[in-house]
Amino acid sequence: MDTSIDLVVVGGGPAGLFAAIRTKELNPGITVMVLEKMDRCGRKLLLTGAGQCNLTRAETSREMISGYGRQGRFLGTALATLSPQATCSWFETCGLPLTTRSDKKIFPASFRAMDVLDVLMGRCEALGIDIQYHTACMSIDTDGSAFSVGTSDGRSIVAHAVLIATGGMSCPGTGSTGDGYALAKTFGHRIIPPRPALASARVLNEDLADLEGVSLETVELSASHGRWKGPLVFTRNGISGPVVIDNSRDLATGETVRLRLVFRDEGKPMSREQFAAVLLRQAHSMPAKRIDTMLHLATGLPKRLVAHKMSMLRISQDIPCADMSGSLAAKIASGLCQWPLVVSFEGAFKTCMATAGGVSLEEIDSKTMMSTRAAGLYFAGETIDADGKSGGYNLQAAWSTAELAARSIASRSYRRTEP
Numbered sequence: 001m002d003t004s005i006d007l008v009v010v011g012g013g014p015a016g017l018f019a020a021i022r023t024k025e026l027n028p029g030i031t032v033m034v035l036e037k038m039d040r041c042g043r044k045l046l047l048t049g050a051g052q053c054n055l056t057r058a059e060t061s062r063e064m065i066s067g068y069g070r071q072g073r074f075l076g077t078a079l080a081t082l083s084p085q086a087t088c089s090w091f092e093t094c095g096l097p098l099t100t101r102s103d104k105k106i107f108p109a110s111f112r113a114m115d116v117l118d119v120l121m122g123r124c125e126a127l128g129i130d131i132q133y134h135t136a137c138m139s140i141d142t143d144g145s146a147f148s149v150g151t152s153d154g155r156s157i158v159a160h161a162v163l164i165a166t167g168g169m170s171c172p173g174t175g176s177t178g179d180g181y182a183l184a185k186t187f188g189h190r191i192i193p194p195r196p197a198l199a200s201a202r203v204l205n206e207d208l209a210d211l212e213g214v215s216l217e218t219v220e221l222s223a224s225h226g227r228w229k230g231p232l233v234f235t236r237n238g239i240s241g242p243v244v245i246d247n248s249r250d251l252a253t254g255e256t257v258r259l260r261l262v263f264r265d266e267g268k269p270m271s272r273e274q275f276a277a278v279l280l281r282q283a284h285s286m287p288a289k290r291i292d293t294m295l296h297l298a299t300g301l302p303k304r305l306v307a308h309k310m311s312m313l314r315i316s317q318d319i320p321c322a323d324m325s326g327s328l329a330a331k332i333a334s335g336l337c338q339w340p341l342v343v344s345f346e347g348a349f350k351t352c353m354a355t356a357g358g359v360s361l362e363e364i365d366s367k368t369m370m371s372t373r374a375a376g377l378y379f380a381g382e383t384i385d386a387d388g389k390s391g392g393y394n395l396q397a398a399w400s401t402a403e404l405a406a407r408s409i410a411s412r413s414y415r416r417t418e419p
């Protein structure tokens with residue numbers, strides 16, 4: 001039997017649930033149905049912040065914008081409409097105490113992502129939002145006056161507005177498998193090819209297994225699309241840590257990144273030549289010690305990293321410092337200051353934290369989140385071509401874009417004026 005609904009939300013993640021709730025809060029007269037293909041909503045939300053849910057940041061909307069790179073400008077209105085502060089107030093008013101860490105990340109005071117989901121589910125229930133589980137949206141059509149939403153159980157739901165909040169493609173086991181892209185394409189929306197973001201990189205040209213767990217406080221990474229500084233950690237088969245994760249959206253499989261360990265003299269970073277000269281001096285000041293011991297003592301580099309590098313450079317570890325020559329010092333300095341690593345993100349969707357790419361921003365009105373191709377069709381959350389750094393940016397984008405869509409839908413401003 002056909003049903004007619006004011007708003008059908010496709011996807012019960014943070015963006016879809018928040019949009020459904022806020023639409024109802026702003027206009028209780030509107031009927032809202034959420035279609036969720038999994039057995040429960042918010043599976044990915046439960047994974048966020050390692051189960052603790054870093055739901056936003058202690059920053060102003062303006063400060064947040066730079067965390068989304070080039071897409072930040074598009075999100076300006078959304079972030080100004082629902083700021084991080086307003087987001088916190090909303091959750092606190094719903095009875096969820098929050099806490100701010102010294103790194104500006106905001107979490108529920110309980111550090112339980114489940115408590116954030118409980119608030120959302122509790123509001124849905126209180127507002128009478130109809131959530132249909134195990135129900136995937138398979139198609140969306142329109143005759144120009146209403147939408148027909150086709151579901152996996154063969155129903156056709158008539159809706160006046162539809163919000164696509166199907167998320168990206170990261171952690172597909174949570175239900176985010178990129179379905180929104182095909183749905184958006186039906187209306188002629190362009191899809192920017194999705195790629196893993198907030199991902200660790202596998203390294204193809206070097207076996208790094210012996211370095212697993214070694215971390216470095218500051219390294220410099222340079223690649224074709226940029227140069228970044230930050231902490232790095234070696235994994236069993238590659239590199240991770242903030243400097244890799246936050247910039248992975250700008251790295252491509254097969255690309256060579258240059259890893260430079262930064263060494264300082266009186267606080268100032270040294271050039272490769274200056275570093276080689278320091279190594280030579282240090283070696284001559286402790287002639288009886290082995291070179292690997294001197295390297296560890298002089299640079300503070302972890303012993304495992306020194307051993308790995310010496311072996312890669314084919315330098316015997318037990319050479320005494322007395323045998324250190326200018327060319328050997330230059331070889332070691334080069335090895336540590338210019339370390340080429342070929343990265344791969346193949347298979348990274350399985351574990352990465354966000355998706356770069358998605359529904360092109362060019363055909364979405366940044367003031368309402370409505371499609372410029374179909375009045376009444378909206379987008380929110382990670383399904384659009386906007387992604388942020390780690391640290392609460394992505395969930396804030398979900399809350400803010402959902403709020404913007406909710407305001408437009410609640411005021412029914414998508415309705416065409418009658419002739």
Ligand SMILES: Cc1cc2nc3c(=O)[nH]c(=O)nc-3n(C[C@H](O)[C@H](O)[C@H](O)COP(=O)(O)OP(=O)(O)OC[C@H]3O[C@@H](n4cnc5c(N)ncnc54)[C@H](O)[C@@H]3O)c2cc1C
Nearest residue numbers: 011013014015037048049136137167175381382392394395
């Ligand atoms: C491990 C991990 C940790 C993270 N930690 C953080 C963090 O601490 N802070 C932060 O800001 N961000 C974090 N993120 C990112 C954040 O989780 C996402 O940006 C956010 O969940 C996006 O919300 P969304 O509602 O757009 O999409 P999703 O959360 O992906 O939800 C989409 C929903 O749509 C449903 N769906 C999909 N297709 C269909 C269909 N055809 N029909 C019906 N339903 C459908 C899915 O089942 C899913 O429930 C993390 C991500 C991961 C993977």
